[in-house]
Amino acid sequence: MVIIPKLIWALKGLQAISCQMHNRVTQLFNIEIPIIQAGMVWTSGWKLASAVSNAGGLGLIGAGSMTSDILKEHIVKCKAATVKPFGVNIPLLYSDIDKQVQIIIDEKVPVVFSSAGNPSTWTKYLKQHGITVVHVVSSSKFAKKAEDAGCDAVVAEGFEAGGHNGREETTTMVLVPLVTGAVNIPVIAAGGIATGKQMLAAMILGAEGVQIGSRFAVANEASCHENFKNAVVNATEGDTFLTLKKLTPVRLIKNNFFNRVQKAENQCASPEALEQLLGKGRARKGIFEGDTEEGELEIGQVSSLIKTTGSAESIITEIWKEFKDTLHTPL
Amino acid sequence: MVIIPKLIWALKGLQAISCQMHNRVTQLFNIEIPIIQAGMVWTSGWKLASAVSNAGGLGLIGAGSMTSDILKEHIVKCKAATVKPFGVNIPLLYSDIDKQVQIIIDEKVPVVFSSAGNPSTWTKYLKQHGITVVHVVSSSKFAKKAEDAGCDAVVAEGFEAGGHNGREETTTMVLVPLVTGAVNIPVIAAGGIATGKQMLAAMILGAEGVQIGSRFAVANEASCHENFKNAVVNATEGDTFLTLKKLTPVRLIKNNFFNRVQKAENQCASPEALEQLLGKGRARKGIFEGDTEEGELEIGQVSSLIKTTGSAESIITEIWKEFKDTLHTPL
Numbered sequence: 001m002v003i004i005p006k007l008i009w010a011l012k013g014l015q016a017i018s019c020q021m022h023n024r025v026t027q028l029f030n031i032e033i034p035i036i037q038a039g040m041v042w043t044s045g046w047k048l049a050s051a052v053s054n055a056g057g058l059g060l061i062g063a064g065s066m067t068s069d070i071l072k073e074h075i076v077k078c079k080a081a082t083v084k085p086f087g088v089n090i091p092l093l094y095s096d097i098d099k100q101v102q103i104i105i106d107e108k109v110p111v112v113f114s115s116a117g118n119p120s121t122w123t124k125y126l127k128q129h130g131i132t133v134v135h136v137v138s139s140s141k142f143a144k145k146a147e148d149a150g151c152d153a154v155v156a157e158g159f160e161a162g163g164h165n166g167r168e169e170t171t172t173m174v175l176v177p178l179v180t181g182a183v184n185i186p187v188i189a190a191g192g193i194a195t196g197k198q199m200l201a202a203m204i205l206g207a208e209g210v211q212i213g214s215r216f217a218v219a220n221e222a223s224c225h226e227n228f229k230n231a232v233v234n235a236t237e238g239d240t241f242l243t244l245k246k247l248t249p250v251r252l253i254k255n256n257f258f259n260r261v262q263k264a265e266n267q268c269a270s271p272e273a274l275e276q277l278l279g280k281g282r283a284r285k286g287i288f289e290g291d292t293e294e295g296e297l298e299i300g301q302v303s304s305l306i307k308t309t310g311s312a313e314s315i316i317t318e319i320w321k322e323f324k325d326t327l328h329t330p331l
Numbered sequence: 332m333v334i335i336p337k338l339i340w341a342l343k344g345l346q347a348i349s350c351q352m353h354n355r356v357t358q359l360f361n362i363e364i365p366i367i368q369a370g371m372v373w374t375s376g377w378k379l380a381s382a383v384s385n386a387g388g389l390g391l392i393g394a395g396s397m398t399s400d401i402l403k404e405h406i407v408k409c410k411a412a413t414v415k416p417f418g419v420n421i422p423l424l425y426s427d428i429d430k431q432v433q434i435i436i437d438e439k440v441p442v443v444f445s446s447a448g449n450p451s452t453w454t455k456y457l458k459q460h461g462i463t464v465v466h467v468v469s470s471s472k473f474a475k476k477a478e479d480a481g482c483d484a485v486v487a488e489g490f491e492a493g494g495h496n497g498r499e500e501t502t503t504m505v506l507v508p509l510v511t512g513a514v515n516i517p518v519i520a521a522g523g524i525a526t527g528k529q530m531l532a533a534m535i536l537g538a539e540g541v542q543i544g545s546r547f548a549v550a551n552e553a554s555c556h557e558n559f560k561n562a563v564v565n566a567t568e569g570d571t572f573l574t575l576k577k578l579t580p581v582r583l584i585k586n587n588f589f590n591r592v593q594k595a596e597n598q599c600a601s602p603e604a605l606e607q608l609l610g611k612g613r614a615r616k617g618i619f620e621g622d623t624e625e626g627e628l629e630i631g632q633v634s635s636l637i638k639t640t641g642s643a644e645s646i647i648t649e650i651w652k653e654f655k656d657t658l659h660t661p662l
Binding site: 021023139140141158159160167168169170171172173174177178181191192193195197198200201202203204205206237238241242266267268301302304305326327331 | 352526572573598
């Protein structure tokens with residue numbers, strides 16, 4: 001029995017600062033660093049997406065809060081701002097999905113991340129037009145459906161993620177091994193990831209890349225309101241909660257609106273009553289207009305670890321440096 | 332810019348099979364492998380605890396389901412079955428806690444893991460008798476309280492863990508960095524850990540050891556009923572859920588009892604009505620007597636990844652091998 005003082009791990013013959021990573025995710029998107037910036041309503045327009053792509057990750061325009069005309073404008077501006085690959089995230093259940101898909105094809109967007117809907121509806125069509133398609137899932141069952149539909153990869157998004165979420169409440173620590181065990185296509189982990197250590201942990205679980213939302217929501221280039229960014233930076237442990245489970249579960253920062261929902265739910269409000277309480281435009285009000293008490297403040301649990309803003313490039317640099325430094329650190 | 336085909340990591344000059352690990356957790360308990368077997372009601376008696384300790388981890392007798400006399404019997408038998416360190420897990424809110432503490436002191440148990448209560452009540456007294464004290468927490472606020480109370484380490488237990496759980500629902504991926512950032516004492520991660528990869532992921536997040544429950548609940552030496560073990564092995568994704576939040580949140584396998592609770596909660600049952608529905612001895616019924624439909628089946632989300640039983644030693648060997656193999660695997 002050899003006894004050593006510590007387990008040491010190290011990159012073999014590699015300088016920490018000047019390395020790239022090549023795996024199926026970096027190859028699929030032709031990117032340098034396997035960090036994907038999540039498509040976020042009212043937050044990830046062309047400025048954020050192009051900044052992330054220019055920094056070596058994959059930026060996504062979040063089409064969920066955009067009309068088709070606005071989406072087209074963002075795609076055109078994104079193409080002008082970067083020569084690197086970028087993508088569009090589309091919620092498949094949206095009413096003008098047909099128009100959005102056509103614009104994505106016409107504008108030759110190289111990558112689509114789809115969510116909130118059936119991947120079999122659009123994947124084949126998008127791929128016929130040479131587009132790489134990734135679907136966001138919250139279970140291995142949906143991951144298999146995405147693989148069967150022809151998706152090139154899946155995002156396995158855990159319970160701790162911000163915004164809309166799955167009903168089984170499987171966390172990233174458990175979901176990533178389940179999904180990597182269920183499909184052969186590459187798995188991108190999401191939910192609870194904002195640091196290099198969390199990125200490395202997710203990749204040890206079997207992911208080949210990470211999708212990061214909350215950390216990029218406070219980037220200088222994010223189009224959400226300063227009040228929302230401040231709410232994210234100021235959020236502490238326990239400040240987000242998965243709510244509105246009778247409608248579609250969504251993780252929000254607790255505020256006046258959240259408290260009213262909780263009160264209604266504690267009084268057994270019907271789904272219809274909750275729909276009425278929710279109303280229209282609640283996410284826009286909170287995230288884009290900055291009404292931090294009456295709006296929906298969609299953000300992940302990991303906001304409790306986010307204390308600074310900065311450029312998208314500085315965020316990627318920080319995460320990637322910590323990722324590599326952790327590989328060099330004795331355990 | 333140096334471009335390499337893959338990031339490779341490796342243990343420096345170390346043979347994979349024949350290594351031990353020395354860190355603050357292994358030193359604190361004087362164990363070889365930083366795996367602690369969680370104290371589990373009706374499941375972790377002297378047989379399981381001694382088997383885990385004999386295999387190089389730290390076994391815990393779960394006092395939560397034991398009278399003082401039974402606890403004494405288990406401690407005596409555990410001491411006869413192993414010369415290695417072991418511990419007792421005591422829920423601090425239990426009515427006969429005074430007697431249990433006295434037995435632990437009289438029998439010179441080296442380690443106590445406390446949970447479900449205020450660590451300031453007993454920690455000092457236990458430490459005066461030379462006992463190492465660790466407290467289980469679900470937030471960094473409680474972790475700091477435990478550190479202030481003089482605890483030697485904390486277990487940071489995430490939302491995905493089985494049995495009773497915190498109200499903030501912070502997952503292991505987020506909780507471990509929060510807790511390691513808040514305290515100076517060693518942090519042991521719990522919740523969602525059943526494999527060597529999950530163990531390594533938790534330690535990358537900052538933990539210096541892991542507490543594993545579900546995986547050991549199906550060990551040959553576990554005293555729970557075969558029906559319960561079968562329910563754990565057969566549990567698939569989404570089969571556990573955190574429920575009874577109006578009382579004390581508890582993660583259970585969905586069954587008839589769970590369904591009745593859900594129905595009552597959907598109809599806005601009062602805490603009193605839920606207390607009545609819960610009744611007494613529900614965990615014993617499910618876990619020890621094997622009534623898998625009417626009992627409480629307390630187990631973690633990670634049960635969806637557990638497909639085999641085996642001896643405690645084989646489980647530790649399997650986890651520890653995967654942990655070390657993963658350190659050698661190119662990312």
